[in-house]
Amino acid sequence: MTQEELLAQIYKKDSNAFNTLYNMYSKSLYGVIFNLLKNKEEAEDVLQEVFVKIWKNVDSYNESKGRFFTWILNIARNAAIDRLRSKDHTKNLKNLSVDNFVHILDHNATVVNRIDAIGIREFVKKLKPVCxxxxxxxxxxxxxQQEASDELAMPLGTVKTQNRTCIKDLRNILEV
Structure with missing residues (x-):
């Protein structure tokens, strides 16, 4: 099934299309979410929320603004960041036992390998160092962007401009 056919079925709210969507993208989205949250249960919870958001908001996807995968990846990333900033997440971090840290470290290595397996890091490595x-x-x-500005000791406007330029460069690499 092509992505266009899948999208057509999703727009029609075909339940088989939801299963196909989940099977195609859940591992990649989970990897991004877990990489930010570092907690298996929270990452699984956010992943479910992400697929509900995708399903409910698919009409807001605009093909002329970018690829479908990029759109859903941004939904996943934003949901994970929202969870990171939530009070519940902060409370959960305070309650982690030492045993959980071993699991997190082991699982994180698997996630990094998954990210490497889909090649994202390899494409990013082709960019200039600042990117x-x-x-x-x-x-x-x-x-x-403000935190990145502080970390890099770079003006916020420069980080925003560089980010747009870097994403454009990454798109160019992916299109080759």
């Missing part, structure tokens, strides 16, 4: 650092902070670590 690698900005994308790492904003997309892989979930920093806000």
């Amino acid at each position: 690698v650092r900005i994308i790492e902070l904003l997309f892989f670590k979930g920093y806000t």
Whole structure:
């Protein structure tokens, strides 16, 4: 099934299309979410929320603004960042036992391998060093643009401009 056919079925709210959508993208989205949250249960919970958002808001997807995968990836990333900033997440972090840290470290290595397996990091590595650092902070670590600005000791406007340029460069690499 092509992505266009899948989207047509999703717009019609075909339940089989939801299953196909989940099977195609759940592992990639989970990897991004877990990479930010570092907690299996929370990542699974956010993943469910993400698929509900995708399903309910698919009409807001605009093909002329970018690829479908990029759109759903942004939904996943934003949902994970929202969870990170929530009070519940902060409380959960305070309650983690030492045993959980071993699991987190083991599982995190698997997630990093999954991200590497889908090749995202390899494409990012082809960018200039400032782009690698900005994308790492904003997309892989979930920093806000202001936090990235502080970390890089770079004006906020420069981070925003560099981010747009870096994403454009990454798109160009992916289109080749």
